[in-house]
Amino acid sequence: MYKEPEVEHVEIKELMNLSLDKWAELGTLNWYIMYLYALGEINSLNKTAYFNPHYIALNAIEANENLAINHIKSVMKYHKKRQYFMAPYLAGGHYSLIMIHHNPVDKNYYGHIIDSSNEEKDASCYKITELFEKATKTKITWKMENCHQQSGTWECGYYVMYAMYDFLMTCREHLVSIFVYLYLLYVEL
Incomplete structure (x- = not known):
């Protein structure tokens, strides 16, 4: 999955938190994307x-922005034939x-932000969007997507995991465009 082998240790307690409370931490999220x-x-x-997600979390970016940019470049180079890149992003306790x-046709990058608490937000509210533009050396068109809005303060990790699974398995990434997928995600939830 990554150029270098990666191991993730997930504590049983964290899996229970995910199963019972729909609350995810970075280790659980990385294990899930693997x-x-x-x-x-x-x-x-x-x-x-x-x-x-360990390399692109806001606290990791603030500690070493170049490490995050290099991780983005490395993944995009290693998977240069892939069309979609997913970044579960943790900032201030919110995923x-x-x-x-x-x-592949016009060689441009398009960005989509799925945030279950997105009132009055735009791409400038996410430090990671700036890093993607630095890593790709491209001005990316960003769009805040309509999606289910969380009712509490803890569901965001669950919704991120749900959206990734839904895109990959339910929508079968090769059958629908990302725009149709995002519409379906909003309607389904």
Whole structure:
């Protein structure tokens, strides 16, 4: 999944938190995207790559922005034939999903932000969007997508995981465009 081998240790307590309270932490989320990547490979759904959430979390970016940019570049280079890149992004205790679509026809990048608490937000509210533009050396068109809005303060990690799974498995990344997927996600929830 990544150029270098990656191991994730997830505590049983964190899996219980996910199962019982729909609350996810970075280790659980990284383990989950490793699972989605493997599941995609098994089902010949190989247009999607993922970023390690440990490297792109806001606190990691603030500690070492260049490490985050290099991780983005590394994943995009290693998976240069993939069209979709998913970045589960943690900032201030809140998860959102940043999706990058690399259009093979026009060679442009398009960004989609799925945030279950997105009132009055735009791409400038997410430090990670700036890093994607630095890493790709491209001005990316960003769109805040309509999606289910959380009722409490803890569901965001669950919704990010749900959106990634739904995109990969339910919508079958190769059957629908990202725009149709995002519409379906909003209507379904």
